Amino acid sequence: MNPTTKNLLKIDSSYNRDMLMRDVIAGLTIVVLLVPQAMAYAMLAGLPPVMGLYASTIPLIIYALFASSKHLAVGPTAITSLLVFSGVSAFAEAETSQYIAIALVLALMVGMIQLLMGVFKLGFIVQYISxxxxxxxxxxxxxxxGLSQLGHLLGIELENHLQLHHLMYDVxxxxxxxxxxxxxxxxxxxxSLILVKKYMPRIPSALFIVVVTIAVVFAFGFEAEGVDIVGAVPSxxxxxxxxEITFDTVQMLIPTAFLVALMGFMESxxxxxxxxxxxxxxxxxxxxLKSLGLANMSSAFVQAYPVNASLSRSAINHQAGAVSQVASLVTAAFIILTLLFFTSYFYYLPQAALAAIIMVAISKLVDFRTLKYLWKVKRTDGINWLVTFFVTLFLGIQWGFFLGALFSFAIIINRSTKPNIVELGLLGQEGNFYDRNRFPEAKTFENTVIARVDASLHFANISMLKNAVNKMINDRQDVKFMVIDLAGVNDIDVGSIKVLxxxxxxxxxxxxxxxxxxNMKGPVRDVVERAESEDGTIHxxxxxxxxQALEAHGVSERQ
Structure with missing residues (x-):
């Protein structure tokens, strides 16, 4: 490899023949998984199966050249495919030329959003998604x-619904x-997928099913019995x-493009x-973000659709011994060979087999254990999970994400307006102060109340502190001194300083x-001192x- 390529692939002088062989083996391992998955996920996206293979060529190469990750395996994924179908099917019928044209524009928009986010260093945004x-x-x-694939799995006609109740009614x-x-x-x-994976893990189960079902359909002539097959795959x-970009197309795809860009990045x-x-x-x-953005932009020019890193394929790529993105180049090269020489073999591939591959692959994504854990540890997080889950099921996947995120923001705002404010007492020989609600034996001081606030102070919660202080004073009739410990305050605004x-x-x-x-922290003290440049009441x-506060004013006698 020349120095430029090495630099792009994050390969240094230590890269040797053994590492190259590990990358080749990992790349070939991913090919075996990716060929059937790419075709299945394209079908899930409402696109011709070959577009899944197209999405596994140039986009993989572009990503590999610019990525910071050495192990991510990029390509079509289930969630992104569903999002594409959800967004595009509202404006065109699946697999039509109009539908494909809109999907290409979507890929370009997703790529541009991700690229711009990377250029302006907005990767931190995902930290705000619960x-x-x-x-x-x-x-x-x-x-x-899973439900949407029952049509292909059972050979029945289903409408293009993505809400649970509509899908169940159609089924x-x-x-x-x-x-x-x-x-x-x-x-x-x-x-067969389940059994092969369990008892013969060395055999690529998805590829095994593809080969077997093609042979069965061809041998018994099941196409004539109404079994839907992939048919001719362009070589x-x-x-x-x-x-073909129009203002109307861009305008109607904006919500979907942002959702695909964010979800794809977060999964990756x-x-x-x-x-x-x-x-x-x-x-x-x-x-x-930049790498995914460039990859998705390239998808728009090679008849592909949005891609991102696959959790399962990336994990297998790592386990197979990949040490660099050379593995992705190997994968892309063999997908290209498949397109050049082997697409005719997929003619008799039954769509039911692709549906089965999708359903088994996504079954691991349904995770109720997390709900159980959240409900046990933090009930509000569990409620947030349930709201997002049921909104997604019954209102649709776009509403599910946005309303779920909105609900999580509401929880954060609500928490910030209700700071934890407790009365402290002295406990043990070490001389530390503890929350008296948790340690009732902690000693108080005569004529003195000590409180602690555990939150940054701002205009929306400062009244809570004021009310809590008044209540503590009213509960004691002899108060002459009040101490507020600000060790838990990381920030403060001007309005709060005025109230203090x-x-x-x-x-x-x-x-x-x-x-x-x-215990006022340095950054908080700096703000207070700037605000009090004239009178210094708080200072x-x-x-x-x-x-020090107690000793300075002679407060030492304990009750």
Whole structure:
């Protein structure tokens, strides 16, 4: 490899023949998985199966050249395929030329969004999406994917619905029309996939099913019995072309494009960080955005659709010994060979087999264990999971993500407006102060109340602190000194500083109580000092520790 290629692939001088062989083996391993999955996921996206193979060529090469991850295996994935179908099927019928044209524009838009996010270093945005939302959304989407494939699996006609109740209604009302042979192939494929994976793990189960079902359909002439097959798959490389872009198309795809861009990036980042941590290298989130963006933009010009890193294929790529993105180049090269020489062999591939591959692959994404854990540990996170899950099931996958994220933001805002404020007492010989609600035996001081606030202070929660202080004082009739420990305050706004100043002045004037502040962190103290450049009311009431505040005013006798 020349120096430029080595630099692009993050390969240094230590890269040797042994590493190259490991990458080749890993790349070939992914090919075996990717060929059937790519065709199946393209079908899920409402596109011709060959477009899944197209999406596994140039986009993989582009990603490999610019990625910071050494192990991510990019290509068609189930969730992205479902999102594409959800967004595009609202404007065109699946597999039509209009549908394909819109999907190409979507790929370009997704790529541009990701590229711009990377250029402007917006990778941090995904940190604001709750893990509960992502898990619930993925679980519900996987559930919808499974139900949507029952049409292909059983040989029945289903409408293009992506809501649970509509899908269930269609399945029930169409069940009498099921094709027995198709259903037998579909159910047999599911059972075989599970058994092969369990008892013969060295055999690539998806490829095994593809080969066997093609042979069965061809040998017994099941095409004439109404079994839907893939049919003629175009051979050769995709034609290069510019997507037909119109203002109306761009406008109607904006919500879907943002959703695909974010979900694709989050899925890629999650598995990428996990592997990078295990291999002790740094994953650059913004560089990943750029790489995915360029890959998706290239999809639009090679008759493909949006791609992102596959959790399962990336994990297998890592386990197979990949050490660099050379493995992805190997994968792309063999997919290109498949397109050039082997597409004719897929003619008799039954769609029921592809549906079975999808259903088995996504079954692992339905995760109720996380709900159980969230409900046990933090009930509000569990509620957030349930809201996202059921909204996704019954209102649709786009509403599910956005409303789930909105609900999680509402929870964060609600928590920030209700800071934890507790009364402290002295406990044990070590001289530390503890929450008296948790340690009732903690000692208090005569004429003195000590409180601690565990949250940044801002205009939306400062009144809670003021009310809590007044309540603590009213509960004790002898209060002359009030100490507020600010060790848990990381930030403060101008409005809160004004209220604290008013509290100092009003408690002294109206009730004869002196108010002190302790353990104020440097950044908070800096803001306070800038705000009090003239009078210094709060600054004069500050002490470094609770003990210093008590000693300075002769408070030492314990009750």
């Amino acid at each position: 893990g509960a939302v992502i898990n619930a959304y993925t679980s519900a989407a996987a559930f919808i994917i 029930i009302t169409s069940f009498g029309d099921l094709n027995v042979i198709t259903a037998a192939i579909g159910m047999g494929s599911i059972i 050769g490389l995709p034609e290069l072309g510019v997507p 980042l999650a598995i990428g960080k996990t592997i990078a941590d295990r291999e002790n290298y740094t994953l650059d989130a913004n560089q990943e 100043k008013e509290m100092v002045e009003s408690l002294a004037a109206d009730r004869g109580i002196t108010l002190y502040f302790t 004069s009431s500050m002490y470094r520790t609770i003990e």
